[in-house]
Amino acid sequence: MAESPRATSGHDRAPPRIRVHALSVRYGDHLALDRVDLSVAAGEVVVLLGESGSGKTTLLRAIAGFTEPTAGRIHLGSTDVTDAPPHARGLGLVVQNYALFPHLRVAENVAFGLRARKRPRPQIERTVARFLEMTGMASHARRYPHELSGGQQQRVAIARALAIEPPALLLDEPLSALDAPLRADMLDELRRLHAELPQTAIVYVTHDQTEAIAIGHRIVLLNAGRIVADGVPRDLHDTPPNRYTAEFFGQANLLPVRVLEGTADARADRNRIAARIADRTIWARGSADAPRSGAALLCVRPHDLRIEETQAQTPDGNHLDGIVRSAQWLGATQRVVVEAGPSTIRVDRPASEALPTPGARVRVSFSADCAVVLADR
């Protein structure tokens, strides 16, 4: 799922599968969702990412029809479903605890939505067989849910949601009840299923950034009921638009800097900004709405930093001198914490390098390509 289908298929002039416009949900005094806009195209996998209480599940439940919005509209295709009950929306839903019907066999669980639609029996049997096959559960058709493992139950839940051939599949933390190795398998499985049903839009709710990056064409990051970032995972990771996004993705170092006025685009090659930090001038890329002067944040990921034992000049001249506070071996990598003036910098390096001694003077360097200046908010 590396490529967004919107980038590859130029033909979709059709309305998006899901369009949410200025949606707000209020529980008493608590504003769970605050004027959220979201659009999901056919075949697109959009991840709603955020901490618990960020509003991601509320948004999903509102789309599914279980939560009544206080304001705003929800469209599925060209139909306004804001006031439609869940059963009239025709969306596939998979939840964390699977919610299989305990009194029905696996095949009957998968057939449930088709029976509710009064499909002819031969068609139901064919469809059930097809989706049980697709999810690898065909040999368990006669079992009851309690006879299955968590991962198997999840497969049945996915087969059941897909069997109604919904325009969009809504997944609410679908992997969080599984252990780590199984989670990775199920992610692969979901990617494979989506490849078999390339037109199905997927909205995937999670708090786990690894899952989000692994499956999402697009990530919508929510915080306190608002969308704080919406973009391709790579972009959000490499050029976070704001502090929250930078912190959420990969524990970025965020160092306070002062942008030097008039330096944007000063270098001919690319959008580069010069900024002052601890009596040094460093160069970095600017995020979309990076300030053109004054206080800002410099975002550098721990694995993009190098530790130079010598005082050698780096090509960009981007370096900070500091003292090693701690160094810890973590298996594949080592984590070194360097104090550079007022800033504490985390550096991840390959474990093969010599572990620096605490107290040692070191030079931390980084390429301007890996550093982003962003607004402090």
Place this chain on the structure above:
Amino acid sequence: MSELIHSRGARRLLAGAGMIVTAIVFGLPLLTLILASIAGEWTRALPSTLTVAHLRAALGGAQRAALWHSLATGLVATIVALVLGAWGALASRRYPAPVRRGIDALFLMPVAIPSVSIGLALLVAFSHPPLLLNGTVVLVVITHVVLITAYAYTSAQAGIARLPPSVEEMAGSLGAAPSRVLVRVTLPLLLPHLRAAAALGLALSMGELGATIMIYPPGWITAPVEIFSLTDRGSLFAGAAVSVWLLATTFAALRLLDRRRSPRRVALERRRSGA
């Protein structure tokens, strides 16, 4: 209880004593009742002569009718109470907590009120037009419904509380209209609880005397009323014989209710018990 005691000997002693007390309190009266129903003469510790005359007599005439009345009342009242109780418990979910507490109180009140008082209250309430049900079978059934709905309601509530989370929502999202969700998901999952409520309701109704005695019409004497009047007139053994048949009828009805379990139900119950 026995977990409080560590010594193995003391624990055995306690268990033995418990069994003896249980046998005396629960078993002995039942045994005495059965003996009385076949006693010809009983002046000493045990009956001196035995006869099946009482039991045979209890299967004819007024006594047989009384058994039938009890069974019919019990079955109808149980069905109505189940519908009312389950419906009330399902509906009360939609209301905010204060309203729900009010509904709870309304359904559970008959448990707290002496049954004689309930009988009296219904007698007074339904003795004036347009609600003139005084002296009709309908009032007997209503009385029994009032008395046993509380059990159906609490059983249904317990079942609802144990419904697996979000299965109903899931059924809705799969395209099932609310009525289909109820019939295909909610009620099947509540079935074990409703079955238990039905058994309890039937047993209670078939043994009900306190309220029935206030409102029964001459043409619809139930078995407990018959037993009471027989013993009141001194026909102790005849009363015991009706009691034994009432016991047998109730037991048979309960067995029918809990007839051979389907594999599906066994599977479901195993899941619910967490095994």
